[in-house]
Amino acid sequence: MxxxxxxxxxxxxxxxxxxxxxxxxxxxxxxxxxxxxxxxxxxxxxxxxxxxxxxxxxxxxxxxxxxxxxxxxxxxxxxxxxxxxxxxxxxxxxxxxxxxxxxxxxxxxxxxxxxxxxxxxxxxxxxxxxxxxxxxxxxxxxxxxxxxxxxxxxxxxxxxxxxxxxxxxxxxxLPERQLRNGLAEIIKYAFIFDSKFYKYLANLLENEIISSKDFDYMICKSCSYKTKVVEKDEKETNGLRAVINFGHTYAHALETATHYKKFLHGEAVAIGMLFSAKLSLKLKLCKQETYNKVKKLLNLAAFNLDEKNNPKQFLSLMKKDKKSVDGNINFVLIKDIGKTINKQVSDNIVLNVLRSK
Ligand SMILES: NC(=O)c1ccc[n+]([C@@H]2O[C@H](COP(=O)([O-])OP(=O)(O)OC[C@H]3O[C@@H](n4cnc5c(N)ncnc54)[C@H](O)[C@@H]3O)[C@@H](O)[C@H]2O)c1
Missing domain, CATH: 3.40.50.1970 (Rossmann fold)
Known part of the structure; x- marks a missing residue:
């Protein structure tokens, strides 16, 4: 191709x-x-x-x-x-x-x-x-x-x-773990932009075999979405590029807390996307069904999503993240598959969701 x-x-x-x-x-x-x-x-x-x-x-x-x-x-x-x-x-x-x-x-x-x-x-x-x-x-x-x-x-x-x-x-x-690592970023583009792409991925991962044609297709889709975002906000100045950080605020905290040793970046992003979906559910921005769909695709991709955190440590790490404004943490949250919004979330709610993980 x-x-x-x-x-x-x-x-x-x-x-x-x-x-x-x-x-x-x-x-x-x-x-x-x-x-x-x-x-x-x-x-x-x-x-x-x-x-x-x-x-x-x-x-x-x-x-x-x-x-x-x-x-x-x-x-x-x-x-x-x-x-x-x-x-x-x-x-x-x-x-x-x-x-x-x-x-x-x-x-x-x-x-x-x-x-x-x-x-x-x-x-x-x-x-x-x-x-x-x-x-x-x-x-x-x-x-x-x-x-x-x-x-x-x-x-x-x-x-x-x-x-x-x-x-x-x-x-x-490329070893399988590294393939899965990349899959997380691909799945991210489906969550942010494209419910049809979500269905395609769910189907593909249910069948387990991924052909070279499938890789080409998934890569093209992801690159096209990244291109659109980069074209609108090349140097991350107007906030539009931030959307592709879905799951990344939590992921960065997780990577820092574990000294970049335990998780590959994509594995941390997978856990981070589930956290963002949970936060979205708590804020009533999305329905339970959307949260379930996020979890389902991450499970189909065989990510290990069970990880323990120290809520206070994670809150403080996330506040240090480049994207926090005036001490409030700015999250990319999900409304539906293919629809996200940026929102500042208060510490209490973040802590609450961290504790319920
Ligand atoms: N610039 C950006 O926009 C951007 C976006 C996301 C991530 N990143 C950065 O990307 C880095 C992670 O990249 P990565 O996941 O590709 O890790 P990586 O570059 O460390 O590669 C992972 C491992 O796979 C090996 N490898 C690479 N290609 C291989 C192949 N074809 N066959 C066998 N082994 C191969 C590498 O030697 C390495 O051991 C992080 O530092 C992260 O910050 C940058």
Whole structure:
């Protein structure tokens, strides 16, 4: 399959190409970037699995390819690795006309994106995501960042790629837990925007087998919704982009409380979306039926939703979240499948729902 989604921004536009065909990719990349000098940034896991393949692909098209691999996992988003990338790039003769390639999951997309935003005051970069989470969500939208000490995404920039190439063949080597992790963000788009997509996902997950065609479809749907939001609020200035943070306020508290060790981001988001639905029910914004539907889809995707929290600690962590205003926590809440609203919720109600979990 081949599908192109174009992201239209104020100053420029770029394509998200969803295709397993390398010919499709090269016909687009040749139009988008003029340089033959590439700097592929990946992590040590992906380097073992897929880097040779990608290098050969580019070399056959006469590109000059340099590479660097950083440590895999969330720890990879570090200032130490960023500094390593600057050193490697300089050493290998990467200049301001070269193009960086972020080849990996969200960790690589965020780190390599921030590298590209800052190296020699900004060089072009392309996203080639290899996890479901990165394909369906993080490779689109231009948010790049690294973590500093204990704070996540503290140093970063909005910096859009020149092109995103999504090739779902890379998912063949992705562990099941990581697939489920990405599924959470896909499910999120159904909850926020699309009751038909919800039905499609419920059907798919009931049947258990997910084909490559299904992955293409789910990824295209998610990228299209993310694109629409990013086009309206590229730099999160008018509040419209906040809608895609459904479930994230609780998820961030959960990730912090468990030191980013116990849950993958998508797993925390799944639990966070159920919390938001519970809060919505408590505030009578949605019916019991909607809450049940949220829970049903998350169960069908086999998320473990039973997790204990310390209500006071979670309230305080959520208040520290970037999205809290004047000490009140701003939540994205659900009215129905496909309909959400932003609302500030008082501490008492939040505590009440935290205690009833
Ligand atoms: N920029 C954004 O808009 C945005 C949005 C959501 C999440 N994020 C960020 O994304 C990160 C999480 O991304 P992630 O879930 O992709 O994790 P990740 O990048 O750490 O990848 C998960 C694991 O899968 C391995 N892996 C990657 N591709 C593989 C493949 N094809 N086969 C086998 N193994 C493979 C990686 O080496 C890693 O061990 C977080 O840091 C989060 O903050 C960013």
């Amino acid at each position: 081949k599908k192109t989604i174009t992201v239209h921004l104020k100053e420029r536009k770029y394509d998200i190409l969803v295709s397993q065909s390398t010919n499709d990719f090269f016909s687009v990349i040749k139009k988008q970037i003029k340089t033959k000098s590439l700097f592929i940034i990946t992590d040590t896991n992906i380097a073992k699995l897929h880097l040779k393949y990608l290098i050969n692909l580019f070399k056959r098209q006469n590109y000059d390819v340099k590479t660097a691999a950083i440590s895999a996992g969330e720890e990879g988003k570090s200032i130490k690795n960023l500094s390593y990338l600057y050193d490697k790039a300089l050493e290998k003769g990467i200049d301001r006309k070269s193009c960086a390639i972020a080849f990996g999951g969200g960790v690589i997309g965020d780190t390599a994106g921030f590298f590209a935003a800052t190296y020699m005051r900004g060089i072009d970069f392309i996203q080639i995501p290899t996890t479901l989470l990165a394909m369906a969500d993080s490779s689109v939208g231009g948010k790049t960042a690294i973590n500093i000490t204990k704070s996540k995404n503290i140093a970063g920039a909005f910096y859009q790629p020149k092109l995103v190439w999504i090739n779902t063949n890379f998912l063949n080597s």
